[in-house]
Amino acid sequence: MTTDTDLDVDLDVRGVCKRYLQHGKDFTAVDDLSLQVPKGAFCSILGPSGCGKTTLLRMIAGFIEPDAGEIFIGGTSMRGRPPNRRPANMIFQHLALFPMLSVGENVAYGLARRGIAKQLIQRQVDAMLARVGLSGTAVKRIDQLSGGQKQRVAIARSLVLEPTLLLLDEPLGALDLKLREHMKLELKQLQAQIGTTFVYITHDQSEALVMSDFIAVMNQGKFEQTGSPQDLYYRPHTAFVAGFVGHSNRLTGRAVAVAGAQPVARIDGGPALFVSPQQVFPPERPLALFIRPEAIVLARTPAPLENFANRLSGTVQSLLFDGANSTVLIRLDDSAIELHVALPQAGQLSGQLGGQPNGQRIGQVAELRAGVKVHLGMAAEHVLAFAV
């Protein structure tokens, strides 16, 4: 553990622990966590509900005091400092806008607590509302705003205080899908524009992947892996990360002793596959295997798949149409194993499957109906294996 404080690190969490007594049993919500967030970064803490991410965020905000460890914000220790005196502000899950105050009064609340002159507050509030695209709404009541506007008022109310750190507690959770997609982009753009360090907690991996500069994946009070969205997606370190980030086909199997460089795993009730050589397992070691739907290539004949280490065949069970996220469900021959395969990209399959000219995507989808025999190819490095 280092003791020097790096000026370019806005949030420095060092060995923080929090235990609760739950139903008479000791329960560790946050277990010896350390995290450094550089200035101006958009950092997400991603984890399933109950993993301790809210506890961690509330410790950073100051609502909970850690049992052990220390939190530095902007290089200053926050030990014993209450939330109203920390340079961090929080966007609550349900925003917690004050319904008894107008939009302008909401944004002015924090400034007024600092004892700033009325005219100056007025000017800052107007500038902040303009910045989030809400000019002229200062006199409105909170319940006159739409969901997206409320979101922006909540952000304006915190950012007007110019905090070192903005903490966001799943604020998009309450919005409907369309608006959520829109607010994801808006939040990312806003963060890039103003440059405040954001710490965003969420259980939605797509929010984390789209918005973050880096992500810490949390499970049972510990960080499973920290890294860029690409790292987590393509190079997960643990079975939990591989399963939680993005969509994957999850299979179970055992390591097989094979002479040669390439490790092999036998899938329970299915074929043996060459797996990613990032780790070597002793024979018969139980494994969890993950294959991304888009890492599987489909073809009508075995010929185009000769370059793939793993070549299998199967039958289309059903087509799960979801626009750009469409998948086909394919059952492997001589087994009960079913794999989700991303619908082939334009052109790639048209020649291989149907022999039709490029660009006729509808023709391809129609071609892939239940009962059609297909061949599957996967590169060894796309079959990720983890000991369980």
Added chain:
Amino acid sequence: MSQPPTTRLLLWLLLAPAVLWLGLLIVLPHLEILMLSLRQRVAPQEYVFSLKQYATFFDEPLYWHTFARTALMSLLATLLTLLLAFPVAWHIAKVARGRTKALLLALVLLPFWASEMVRTLGWVILLRGSGVIPQWLFHLELTAQPVELLYNDASILLGLVYSSLLFMLIPLVNALETLDDSLVEAAYDLGGNRYSILRQIVLPHAAPGIAAGTIMVFMLTLGNYLTPVLLGGKNSMWFTEQIYTQFITRFNWEQGAAFALLLLVLSTLMVWAGLKLTGQGFGETLRRA
């Protein structure tokens, strides 16, 4: 209306108890009291219209002193009840959880299973010269002799606050329970302190509950007869006593009726002024109560 006659008949039959209640027990007696208060007996069985009863009220200092004193003491009792009930309501609504919360509410409710008379007599047993508390104070040598703790303004206020607590507590608990905890946390996070959060977030949110509780307690206190008489004795100078005296002791129904109407006007005016001052709507307040 276009309703079939049987439906309308049924509607009236269902409404009948309420209409009879209102008409026979509330509207009619008040009309009777109004007429009583505006007449003067000139000879046996012979009455004329007169404002003499009202003139007497203003001419005789004892009457309007008692009137003003009752109003002020009621206001004071209401204020004390509010101050006492607010932290308790906050604790029940926001701090206590699960069984503790149910237990606390039950503890508040429990005394109200006994009648007001029994509860007030309980205070008499505790406070009178030969009662529990003066005897303890005497035995602990804190006082030279057993002191009479009854029959003063403090004991009246004590009894009034005690008997009103529940009626303040319930609307306050209801109002505070609907306050989202994250609002308080957000205010704290944005730099608010206890005082500014209470003033800007908690009190505005609880205002309808406060108004409902205050009105209820004020009206109950103003019209209370038993508590001031039992705990204040002869010196209690409560206006309901004057009404009682006129009706029962003096047999001067005309004067008693005038006093009763004045008390009704007073409570109506005070409630109206209270609602105006705090900017609360009457309908909203009734819903909360």
